[in-house]
Amino acid sequence: MAKNEQFVKAIADIETDFPQWYTDVVVKTKLVDYGPVKGTMVIRPYGYAIWENIQRELDSRFKANGVENAYFPLLIPMSFMTKEAEHVEGFAPEVAVVTHAGGEKLEEPLVVRPTSETIIGHMFGKWVESWRDLPLRQNQWCNVMRWEKTTRPFLRTSEFLWQEGHSVYASGEEAEAETLRMLALYREFAENVLCMPVLTGRKTEKEKFAGAVATYGMEAMMHDGKSLQSGTTHYMGQNFAKAFNVQFTDKDGALKYGYTMSYGVSTRLIGALIMTHGDARGLVLPPPVAPVQVVIVPIAQKKEGVLEACHVLEETLKNAGLRVKLDDSDNSPGWKFNEWEMKGVPLRIELGPRDIEAGKMLVFRRDTCEKQEVSSEHAAETVVAELAAMGNALFARAKARMQSRIVPANTLDELLAGVNGGNFVRAGWCGERACEDKVKEFAQATARVMDDHHDAATCVCCGKPARHTVFFARAY
């Protein structure tokens, strides 16, 4: 018991010290380690496996939607960045620049991509000639670099992994429709794969992507009530098409500029699911992305027949397509329980002499931390059903929490009280930048997304008639 208390202290208290809890958990569960260069992280096998599962799920969705994968270069000529005025202004402060190579100073500095709109715009400009070439829809899985001031594993690092999809359409309507379609795809993915409820909607002018006409975002509520931008889609209009000469000859013979859009999610999603589902014992991983979905812990494993029975169970579950780990290390059962709970494995099966004798097994579910004795007949069916139930329960629990923590406000004081209480605040906004800035100054809260269901009467700041209903929150 004394040992157990020591273990519990291994990670900070989730309620009173959430930031420390987060860093403790990501490092101690071996998701990441810090790299030697400021702001860099190593994504270790246990963390990378989550990313691979996210990739697989998203990639199949993109492909089902007709998007093709490609790969564009890491280095971008500096001159590309300056072709779109707002874009360069937005990204200039955070780009890393290569000035020397091959032992010589380069004639033109090269930017390490912070995002690839420019170089992809350049290439699309070469590839698009006719309306028959459209739409052009490509995606790349890659790394990007943004030199941020303060960094945190997964949430904000100098280099991170993501996917960025880029499309060109002949008309603005089609490009905008794709922007919304991808937002919906992200939402479906977040809900069904990450079991994570999100708010989606359009971003304000202040919060939109540098160079976009409109930006849409997906925001998730973290355990401490702060918001994490978990995905964005951007409608660019003809801004980038004009900057990079993405032109085509239309059916009517006229030369026209295309309309572009882009969309991306990053390894930040891993941080999002940790801060959405995690609890006092550590990680709670959604079954669809958990690197290990079921861990089998043998009890009295040196007794005859125990390990043999565990291996049979392991094979049965693997054959059902499950990701299974049999922990036959020399650690004590109690040690294994705590370790795998901290690592967030959805289900644990304890199998000992008593169970084997009785034809049963003990199933522990990570989200409820409850043990249940079940027959070991039809083990695979039982486990599959239990994993599905846990996924649904995780989503339901997170959604109920988010909904209970969205509060209305009619005044700045109410808004401040709301965000201080760890809530999202739903309030009216006149649409003026001055009011948005005032909210930030007064309550350190920003407009996360605008709600499609606009029903607020007056602006929370100035009291004039509201033109939008906005979710305000403190954000990561």
Add this chain to the structure above:
RNA sequence: CGAGGAGUAGCGCAGUUUGGUAGCGCGCUUGGUUCGGGACCAAGAGGUCGUGGGUUCAAAUCCCGUCUCCUCGACCA
């Protein structure tokens, strides 16, 4: 980039005030007993004290520089 805290064995820390042989717990290795919520015994291995310079007979300890991490603000996927 501003304010605060921290870098000593793989991890967590003590030692720094007052300079004088490098310590503790966990982990690791080997052997044995254990095993249903972080087991126990025995024997071992492991550190140029973040890094560069300075003061001194002598520096983990004092002085200057520098790098990294954590927390809070301003900027951001």
